[in-house]
Amino acid sequence: MLKKQSKADEYLHFFFACMTISSILICGCTHCFEGFLARSTFKEANDYFGRGNYKNALSKYEQIIEKYPAEKDKVLFEMGIIYAYPSNEQKDYQKSLECFEKLITDCPESGYRQDSEVMIFHINKFKSIISQQKKIDALEQEVKNKEKDIISQQKKIDALEQEVKNKEKDIISQQKKIDALEQEVNIKIFAIQNRSADKILIEKKERRLTLISKDKVLKTYNIALGGNPNGQKEREGDNKTPEGIYFIDSRNKNSRYHRSLHISYPNKKDKKRAKELGVSPGGNILIHGIKNGYSWVGDAHSAFDWTQGCIAVTDEEIEEIEKLVPNGTIVEIRQ
Secondary structure, eight states, X not given: OHHHHHHHHHHHHHHHHHHHHHHHHHGGGOOHHHHHHHHHHHHHHHHHHHTTOHHHHHHHHHHHHHHOGGGXXXXXXXXXXXXXXXXXXXXOHHHHHHHHHHHHHHOTTOTTHHHHHHHHHHHHHHHHHHHHHHHHHHHHHHHHHHHTTTTTTHHHHHHHHHHHHHHHHHHHHHHHHHHHHHHHHHHHHHHHOOSSOSEEEEETTTTEEEEEEXXXXXXXXXXXXXXXXXXXXXXXXXXXXXXXXXXEEEEEEEETTEEEEEEOXXXXXXXXXXXXXXXXXXXXXXXXXXXXXXXXXXXXXXXXXXXXXXXXXXXXXXXXXXXXXXXXXXXXXXO
16 A cells, blocks of 8 residues: 555655756747746746745745846746645645646646646645555554454455455456546657757758757857858868758767757758769758857857857857757758
């Protein structure tokens, strides 16, 4: 019985951890001006949360919702997470549900609405499972007490044993539901987790790199390109950034450019074009950071095109992109 209870707890802990990460990553599209002003307070709240100081984290979120009402949906979502978070000894599932329900009612167009609906479903489901488990535990204890009076209460014990068998079927049924929910959560994690982008869109003309997951924009970055960026890459040494459909096929954490993700250029079309021209198509096209020793340049690097055909971002940005992009991720490069 304790083992099944623990498994339910682990399931909810895992689910809430993933939903917490989801809220952090969704915030990349926060409301422009108020989101900028509220950023430092959000950071304080997140720091308190990370240290397990949930009371102070909630206090900070209340300050945000009072000063920056445009951030109401994000605040309500994250407060809902904290109120139901498994490590919070003062957790309050009812207050958590109230936060998510208020978000849905007051902010029907919010990007957090779908995740809030998922949270409401799983919290209610978890409470139902725990309630059933308590009833089962109580029944088993009752059986143990009755077994002490086997001789005089044999008939009662026989009846109770049959009742226990029936309840054991309920246990199996509940466990199957928990297992099914765990599988469902695992599937939903990949859909709402946001740390695994399924596409990188690079727009050369806009000097922009966009991370996309399930057709939703996660985040955009300013980029620098090859020194001769216009047009398709045709040959080695032309300093052009290629155009076409590729994928991330490897990565290097010890790159000369801080960190790098290798793009699968040249593809068959690139090789055919180069062969027709009688030239080498080149290769080693990367998404990378700033050259080692020059990280102090920061955002200013994107003011001009300085690579030999690669796509460059800041060191901090390549670290973030690397975490969000697994090998195999599609890379579409447009003019």
